[in-house]
Amino acid sequence: MRLAWAILGGLILGGGVAWWLARQDAPAPAPDARATREGRIQVEDRHPGLYRWRDEDGILHITETPPRGRPYERLSREGQAGIQVQGPRAE
Numbered sequence: 001m002r003l004a005w006a007i008l009g010g011l012i013l014g015g016g017v018a019w020w021l022a023r024q025d026a027p028a029p030a031p032d033a034r035a036t037r038e039g040r041i042q043v044e045d046r047h048p049g050l051y052r053w054r055d056e057d058g059i060l061h062i063t064e065t066p067p068r069g070r071p072y073e074r075l076s077r078e079g080q081a082g083i084q085v086q087g088p089r090a091e
Contacts, residue, residue, distance in 0.1 A: 050075040 052062050053072035066072050 050077065 050062050050064060051066045051072045052060065052075055053067045053070055054060055
């Protein structure tokens with residue numbers, strides 16, 4: 001009787017290990033990734049962009065969000081390399 005239980009336990013344990021090793025998990029998204037409406041994964045920059053723009057008085061502003069209704073330039077932060085201009089935009 002003990003032999004039967006040992007064989008049954010070995011089969012169950014072996015089956016569990018085989019299932020665990022054979023299963024295919026979907027890769028987990030990166031911590032800085034987010035799903036878009038289209039279902040794609042979009043990875044955000046490790047160094048978020050900055051936006052350079054001028055107000056009605058001509059005062060220069062640099063912010064982390066783009067201004068509404070006025071032209072701006074997107075600046076990308078490249079760690080220690082500094083800031084790079086990516087061109088003017090208007091929204």
